[in-house]
Each structure stands twice: as structure tokens, then as C-alpha cells.
Amino acid sequence: MPAPVSTRFLKFIAALRGEGFVIGPREASDALSLIAHNEPELSAVRARLKVLLSMNRDQWDRFDGLFDAHWFPKPEPRPVSEWEAAASIIAMSSPSIAGQTQLDEAGAVQEESGRQVQASGEIEQSSASTAEALTRIDLADIADPHELAEAERIALKLAKAMRLRISRRLRAARRGPRLDLRRVIRASLARGGEPTDLYFKKRPRRQAPLVVLLDVSGSMNAFVRVFVQFARGLAGQRIDAEVHLMHTRLVDATAALSEREPERAMARLAKISTGIGGGTRLGACLCDFNRARRRSGKLKRAAVIVFSDGYDSGPEEVFAREFELLAQRAKKLIWLNPLSGRAGYRPTTLAMHAALPHIDHFAPANTLASLAALEVELGRL
Numbered sequence: 544m545p546a547p548v549s550t551r552f553l554k555f556i557a558a559l560r561g562e563g564f565v566i567g568p569r570e571a572s573d574a575l576s577l578i579a580h581n582e583p584e585l586s587a588v589r590a591r592l593k594v595l596l597s598m599n600r601d602q603w604d605r606f607d608g609l610f611d612a613h614w615f616p617k618p619e620p621r622p623v624s625e626w627e628a629a630a631s632i633i634a635m636s637s638p639s640i641a642g643q644t645q646l647d648e649a650g651a652v653q654e655e656s657g658r659q660v661q662a663s664g665e666i667e668q669s670s671a672s673t674a675e676a677l678t679r680i681d682l683a684d685i686a687d688p689h690e691l692a693e694a695e696r697i698a699l700k701l702a703k704a705m706r707l708r709i710s711r712r713l714r715a716a717r718r719g720p721r722l723d724l725r726r727v728i729r730a731s732l733a734r735g736g737e738p739t740d741l742y743f744k745k746r747p748r749r750q751a752p753l754v755v756l757l758d759v760s761g762s763m764n765a766f767v768r769v770f771v772q773f774a775r776g777l778a779g780q781r782i783d784a785e786v787h788l789m790h791t792r793l794v795d796a797t798a799a800l801s802e803r804e805p806e807r808a809m810a811r812l813a814k815i816s817t818g819i820g821g822g823t824r825l826g827a828c829l830c831d832f833n834r835a836r837r838r839s840g841k842l843k844r845a846a847v848i849v850f851s852d853g854y855d856s857g858p859e860e861v862f863a864r865e866f867e868l869l870a871q872r873a874k875k876l877i878w879l880n881p882l883s884g885r886a887g888y889r890p891t892t893l894a895m896h897a898a899l900p901h902i903d904h905f906a907p908a909n910t911l912a913s914l915a916a917l918e919v920e921l922g923r924l
Contacts (some may be wrong), residue, residue: 702776719745758851760823826862
């Protein structure tokens with residue numbers, strides 16, 4: 544495949560991912576192999592890629608439009624104002640009455656309209672560029688209150704979209720209502736394209752419970768506001784999700800963050816958040832959490848996400864004991880550390896040294912982009 548075509552094809556794959564298509568390296572490689580050895584007709588390329596890359600009915604219905612938009616972009620017509628259209632009609636129907644003055648005015652309005660459209664486009668492009676830049680900035684470096692509010696909004700929207708995509712994701716199954724077209728096509732490549740083996744997929748009966756443990760001590764002040772909104776978006780109104788705040792004591796914030804109205808959610812959170820921004824006793828908080836679930840089997844299916852930098856002022860042995868107990872009970876233990884995304888970071892705290900052997904997934908959380916990467920791990924539950 545020529546280099547320009549290959550590059551543009553990879554951009555097409557990236558565009559599909561941005562539209563919610565779940566395309567991994569293996570699927571991208573299979574798609575490239577379908578068209579790498581020859582130059583089939585465009586209709587055949589479209590059909591093959593549609594079968595391989597569409598995961599559900601919604602993606603199947605949208606694929607053709609996305610394909611055409613990427614490979615055959617159409618220039619957008621400039622919108623025409625009502626005054627401009629009226630002036631054009633007057634000039635065409637009654638040129639003797641309209642006169643040269645009206646034509647000059649119509650031309651001036653047309654020029655002004657064009658400048659307004661261009662300015663509007665520049666504003667929208669600037670807003671998109673600002674949002675994109677915020678996803679890569681270290682959250683601790685955001686000092687502007689407006690940028691911080693925008694980061695909170697993006698974090699909430701990001702988590703809600705993540706939760707929705709995960710809830711709709713289908714799983715491989717021995718029997719199911721839908722064919723797993725990807726696996727069928729992949730298996731058929733080894734048999735000359737004959738789909739002799741059928742694979743199925745279905746939606747799981749229920750999602751894995753989700754538990755968020757959010758460190759809100761003083762050392763986490765720069766990240767707490769964004770993390771709270773992200774946790775609120777992940778939990779939402781799910782009956783099997785919990786959010787707990789950890790500082791000198793454990794606070795259950797599930798009910799507060801499940802409020803639909805953000806003002807009410809923040810108001811309820813403010814009433815129970817005494818102690819936020821102070822010290823931290825992670826071991827004592829984990830002890831309270833484990834004690835409350837001593838006889839509960841819910842954690843066996845749950846994903847536990849810890850947002851913390853690992854600083855603990857309590858006894859090391861308490862934290863080590865309680866975290867090991869938590870790891871034994873949870874199905875998956877994820878630790879997101881906002882400091883680990885910085886160059887030269889090393890887990891030097893005693894709590895992190897005790898936790899690392901029991902963590903299933905350890906990742907940074909200092910940018911919005913790093914928070915978005917959490918979807919891959921949650922999708923594997």
C-alpha cells in the first residue's frame with residue numbers, strides 16, 4: 544500500500560475510534576491486511592471494512608457516513624443571511640429600481656456576513672483547541688478558575704460517556720443473539736475467507752460493581768475537584784456503584800454524588816466534607832471500609848479504583864494489613880496516582896511500597912487524557 548494511503552487509512556481508524564468504535568491493534572492490522580495486497584473496488588473495500596470494524600447496529604448504520612466523510616469530504620457551503628438573500632432577489636427582479644447603491648450595500652453585507660462566519664468558525668475552533676489542550680495539561684498546573692471549571696466539565700462528560708459505552712459493550716459468548724463478526728472474519732482469513740466457524744456475543748446480565756475510594760487530603764488539593772466530577776460521572780445513578788472520600792476518616796459520598804442536579808450534588812457534598820484538605824489516614828479509612836463489608840460478597844465482583852498519591856500519616860502496618868485484605872476481596876484493584884505521570888517519579892512512600900504488590904493496574908491520573916485511558920481496564924471486567 545502506498546505510504547500516503549496507509550497514513551490516511553490510519554487516520555481513518557483514529558477517526559472511527561473517536562466516534563466510539565472499539566478498534567484495537569489486532570483489528571487495525573486485519574483491516575490493513577484486507578486491502579494491502581491488491582487494489583479492490585471501493586465498494587468492496589467499504590463492505591469488508593464495515594463488516595470487520597462495526598461492533599453493533601448503531602456503528603453499522605453510521606459506518607457509511609463516516610467512511611464518506613473521511614475519504615470524500617465535501618466543502619461546507621457558507622450560510623446566507625436573510626438580508627443577503629432578499630437583496631439578491633431585489634437586484635435580480637428589479638435592477639432599475641434597486642440601483643447601484645443597493646447592489647453596493649448587498650455586497651458590503653455579504654462581505655460582513657463572511658467575516659462573521661469566519662469569526663464564528665475561529666471561535667469554535669479555538670474552543671475545541673482549548674479543550675484538547677486541557678486534556679494534556681497536568682491538572683496541578685491549571686491556575687485559571689475558568690480553565691479549572693472547564694476541566695471539571697470535561698471530566699464529568701468523559702466519565703459519563705465512558706460509563707455509557709461500557710454498559711453497552713457486548714461480551715463473547717458460546718451462544719447469543721448476535722454474531723461476533725470480528726471473530727468470524729478473523730477466523731475465516733485462515734480458511735480462505737470461508738466463515739466455517741461462528742462466534743457469538745451478548746450483553747452481560749449485569750455490570751461489575753464499581754467502588755471509588757478518593758483521597759481528599761491536603762496533598763491532593765490540586766486534583767480533588769476534577770476527580771470528584773470524574774467519580775460522579777462514573778457512578779451516576781448506578782445502584783451498584785459507591786464513592787467514598789478518604790482523609791482522616793471515611794465518608795460515604797455515594798448519595799450526594801448520585802444527585803442529577805450538579806448544584807444539589809455539590810451542596811450535599813459540602814455538608815459531609817468536613818476535613819477535606821487536611822491530613823490523611825488511609826489505613827484507618829480502609830479499616831472502616833473493610834469492616835463494613837466483612838460479610839458482604841459484593842466486592843468479589845467489584846472493581847475498586849483508588850485515587851491517591853499514597854501519602855499516609857497513619858501506621859504503616861495498619862495500611863499494609865487492610866490493603867492486602869481489600870485486594871483479596873476485590874475482583875480488580877486499580878490505583879490511579881496523580882504523581883506517577885511526572886518525569887522521574889518513584890513510589891517512595893511506605894503506603895505505595897506496601898500497595899504495589901497487590902495492585903492489578905497502576906497508572907497515572909495527572910491529566911484528563913490519563914483518566915480517559917481507564918476505560919480500557921474497566922472494559923475488561
